[in-house]
Amino acid sequence: MAAQRILAAAAIVVVACLCVWPVRAAPKGAEVDEFPGFGGELPSKHYAGYISVGHEQQKRHLYYYFATSERDPTVDPVVVWINGGPACSGFSAFIHSIGPFKIEVSQIHVNDDPRVTKNPYSWTKMASLLLVDSPAGVGYSYADNEDDYATNDTSRVVDLYDFLSKWFAEYSEFLSNPFYIAGCSYSGVLVPVIAHEIQRRNEEGGRVKINLKGYSLCNPALDVDIENNALVPYAYKMGLISEELFQSLVTTCNGKYWNNTSPSCLEDLNHFYLQIKGINMEHILCPPCRYKMGITQETMEYDSGKIFKRFFETSKHGVECQNSELALEKLFDTKLGREKLHAKQKVSRPWKRCPKDIRYTRDILTLTEYHLNLTSKGYRVFLYSGDHALLVPYSSTLEWLKQLKYKEIEKWHPWFVENQIAGYSIRYENNILFATIKGAGHVPSDYLPFETFIAYQRWIDGADSL
Template identity: 30%
Template sequence: MLSNMSPMQYIYNHGGPWPPSAPLGSIIGYAGHYMPQLSQLILDNKKITNQTVINLKGIAMQKSFHAHTSFCYSTAVVYRKSTNWNILNCSGDTDIVVSATTTRYVLNKLGLSVKTPWYAYISYISFLVERILYSMLVQVGGYAVEYDNLTFVTVRGAGHFVPSRQHARALCLFSSFLDGNLPPSYPNIPKMKGALVLYLTLICLVASATQCYGEHGYYGYDPLAKFFKAPSLRKSVNHVNKELDSEYSPVYIGPQDGLKAADKITALPGEPKGVNFDQYSGYVTVDPKAGRALFYYFAESQNPSTKPLVLWLNGGPGCSSLGAGAMNELGPFRVTKGGKMLWKNPYAWNNVANIIFLESPAGVGFSYSNTSSDYITGDTKSAADAYTFLVNWLERFPEYKTRDFLMTGESYAGHYVPQLAQLILHNNKITNHTAINLKGVAIGNGYYDIEAQANGSYDYYWTHALISDEIHHGIVSNCNFSSADPPTEACQAYQSQANSALGNIDNDNIYAPLCSSNTPPWINAYDPCSFNYSYTYLNTPAVQKSLHANTTGIPGPWETCNGYIGSNWDDEPDTVLPLIKELTSSGISVWLYSGDTDSVCSVTTTRYALNKLGLSVKTPWYAWYTQDEVGGYAVEYENLTFVTVRGAGHLVPSYQPARALTLFASFLDRKLPPSNHS
C-alpha cells in the first residue's frame, strides 16, 4: 500500500519516481537524479543555443538518491564541466531512507581527490526567547569535506528533510553555499553585520538551541570518555577477572538500631506538594578502622511492600548515583533552573520499584574515608565495599531481607554490576548470614570489553558520519585492538585524529544541544544544563541537612564526578564478559540496553561484545513500542536480553524517560518489551 511507504521506499520497490500526486517536498531525495541531469542539460545547451544563457553557478543536493549508475555518470559529467562553480551534497545524519552512509559510498565511487580534509563546522546563530536577544553562540552544525569542485556536508541531527529538522543549521549551510565558501570552522566564524544577525535570528528562532559545555557535572567532565581516550590513565593492562576465594571472608556488620528512623527524610527543600512515598538517606559504614562510609539515597515506591528492591549504580569510574541517577535520570525529582526547586518526574523508576542510589566508591559524592589512600581504588575494592554496604543496609531495613533484589546501572557499571553480582552469588553459597535474594541485573550503555569498546567506537563514529573515510580506513588498517602490544604510532595518530574530528559535541548524545548560561528552562523534557542545577541544589546547606549528608565536613564542594578517583583507578580487567557469561548460567535475569545516540559506550560496542559471548538467539530482533511509537529494538538470547532505546544517549532515562520506564518495567516483570502499539 502506498500510504504505508515513504517516497524513497516506493522508488526502491518499484524502480520509479513517486506518483505525481505526491507533494513536491516528498521527492527531495530523487532530486539526486534531477539536479545533475538538469545541470548537464544546461551546460550542454549553453554552447549551442543563441537564447539567453542560464548563468549556472552551482548545485546543492540534499539527501540525494544516488543508487543508480546513471547518477554516477551524470555527476561525473557535471563534475568535469564545473570547474568554475560549486557542487554541494549535504546529508542529514539521522536519515535512513537516503543515509549519509549511502552518499559516502557513492562519493567513493567518483574517486575524487580531497582538497580540504574532514572537519567539524560551526553553526552560528542568535536566538530570541521572550524578546530577549542572547549573545551569539556557536555549536557543531555537522561535518564537511571538500573535494576538487565538490563539497560534502553532513547536518547533525537532521533527517531526510534537512531544513525541517535543523532550520538554523540548514540556513547557515545554504548561506555558505551561496557565498562560495566552506561552512565555517571555529574560530573562523565570519563577521556578520547587524541586519544579517537579526535576519538569521528571526529565521532561526529557537530552531536550534546552541550551548557550550556546562561548568559542572557530567557534561563538563566525561570521565569514561577521557578514560578511553587517554590509555596512559589506565593503570592495569590485560588483567583478567579474578577467581573468588572458595572460603568466605567475613565482612563488617555494624549496629543498625535506630538508624533507619534517623535516616528518614522529612521533606526535601523545594519538593513539590503531594509526595506520597517515603525517602531515606544517610551513611553506612563499610570499614570503621579506615573511617570509610558510603552515602545512599533511598526512594520507596508508593506501595513498597509489593515492589522489589533495586540498587542503582552510576559509572565513571568516580561519578555519583545521587547527582546523576537520582537527580537527572530516574529518580522521583528533577531540579529546576536555579537549583532551588524540585519538580516531580512522572517517569521515575520508584513508580514500579524501591530504588537505592549508592554513591560508590568512597570519595564519590558525599561518600568519604578518613584514610586518604582509600581514594586510590579499583574494581575489586569497590565491589567488596558495595557488598558490605548491602549487608549492613539490609540490617538497617530488615523488611527487605527476603525481597526480590535487582541491580541496575550504566556506563562503568558495566564493571560494577556484574562484579558485585558475582560476589553476591558467591557469598550466598558460603555465608551463614541472610542471603541477598538477587533476581536480575540490567546494565545500560556499559563498558564490558576493551577490544569491543575500541573497534565499536570507531565504527560507530564512521557509521554516524562523525569521522572521515580516511581516518576510519587508517584505524582499520593500522590498529589491532585485540593485540596485547601497545598501539603503533600510526594507530595512535589516527585515533587522535578521530577524537579531534568529533569537534565540540556532547559525546553522551551526539545529537543533543550543549549547555550555556543562556539556555531557557525546560520542563518535563531533556535540559542540557540540568547537571548544573543539581550541583547547585546538592551544595545548598539546607539540602545537605535534609539529606543527612556531609556530616563530617568533606573538604570542597559536592561534585557529580571525582576526577582524582577516575584518573587513579588501579584495578580494572580488560573484559567482564566471562562474568556476564557466568551470570547467564546462574538463573538470574540479565539485560543489557543501549541508548542509540551515545558515542561513549555505543550500541555498536555492546553488539560487538555480545557477539563475543556466542549466545544463541531465542527471539529474533524486533521493534518494541511505547506510547504508540517505536521505543527501540530488542533481541532475546538464551538467558540474556539486549534492548536498544531509540533517541537516547548515554544516560538513557535523561533523554527518553518514558521509554526507559517501559524498558525497566519489562525487566522487572521478566517480559520482553511490548511488540505492539497498545
C-alpha cells in the same frame, strides 16, 4: 500522543496513591520528611543515612538514600543503583535520571535557587529504589583517612557488598523482595562483579541471604578492548567520518583502533580524533555549549541529560547552555539541604557529583566470565543502549554479546511504545535481553525517560521480551 502520555502518567500516579504501604521497620531517625527544593508531600516513604564499611582503623562511610515503591513496597522489587564515572554520586541519579524528582526546566540561571518537581517516570512507580554514593569521597560519602580516596574496582566491590549486607540487616523487612542491581556506563565493570559476589556469599551462607534475581546495564563498559575498538566503526556508520578515512583505518590499524603502536595507524587515528573533536560523545546530535551567556560560570560541554526537553523550551540565553552540576550542588551542598537529607555537616569535602580528586584505577578489564557464571545460574539480565551515544556505543555491546556464544531466541526486531517504534531488541537464551532506545544517548533515561521507563517496567515486571 502527548495527551496519551499524560493520561498514562496520571493513571500510574492514581494507582500509586492507592497503594502506598508503610515500611514495617527502619533505623531510628532515618526517615526523610522533606526534600530540598520540593514543597509538597513525598510520594512514598523515604529514608537516608550512612553505612560504614571497612575496619576500625580505616572506615569509609557510604551515604545512601532509599525511596520505597509508590506501588506496593511489600512485594515490589528493590533496585540498587550503582553510578558510573567511575567515581560519581549514585544519589545524583535520584534527581538527575530515574528518581521521583527532577529539576524544573525553567530553573536555568546560576543565580536562581533550584526547585524540583515530581518526575512522572520515576522508577519508584515500579520498585523501591536504593541509591548509594560510592566510592567514598563522592557525593555525601567520606572516609576517615585521605588514603581511602585512592581506590579501584576490586576494593569498591568489597565495600559495596559490605554496604549491601549491612543495609539489608537494617532494613530486613525487604530481604524477601526481589532484588536487582542497576547501573550505566562504567558501572558495567562493577554490577556483574557485585552480583557474582552476592551469588557466591549466598551459596556459602553469608550473614544475610540477598534475594538476587538479576541486573541491568545501559551503555555498559564490558570489555576494555571491545569498548575502545567500537568507536571507529560506529563513527563511520553514523556519518561522522569519511569513507576514505575509514577504509584507511581498516587497513593501517587492522581492526585494532586503540593501544596500537603502528605509525600509520596512529597517524590515521589522529585524523579520526580531529574529525570527531566537536562531537558530543554522549549524544552525537547535541552541539557542545559554545558560549558564556550569563547562565554558566564557565564554558562547558552541553548538559546532554536534558536535550529532548530543552530543544522545545524557549530561553533568551539559548537552550544548550545550562550548568546542571551547579544546580545539584546548590540543592545538596547547603546546611539545610544536608539536614533534610541526613548528611553529615562537619566533613571537609564539599558535595560533588564526580569529584576530580578521587584517584581511581580500573583493575577489572573484562567481565565475560562473571556474566557467563551468572546467566548459567538463571539470573536475568537486561542490557540497553541509547543508539546515538558515541561513548560506549550500542554496537560495542552487540559485539561483546557475541563472545558469550548464546543462541538468539528472538533476532533483531523493533519494539513499540504507543504504536511507535521505540527501539530494537534481541532476546538471547539464558535470560539475556538487549534493546536499543531509539534517539537516546548515553544513559537513555536522561534523554527519553518515558520510553526507558516503559522498557524497564516491562522487564522488571517479568516480561522476557519488550
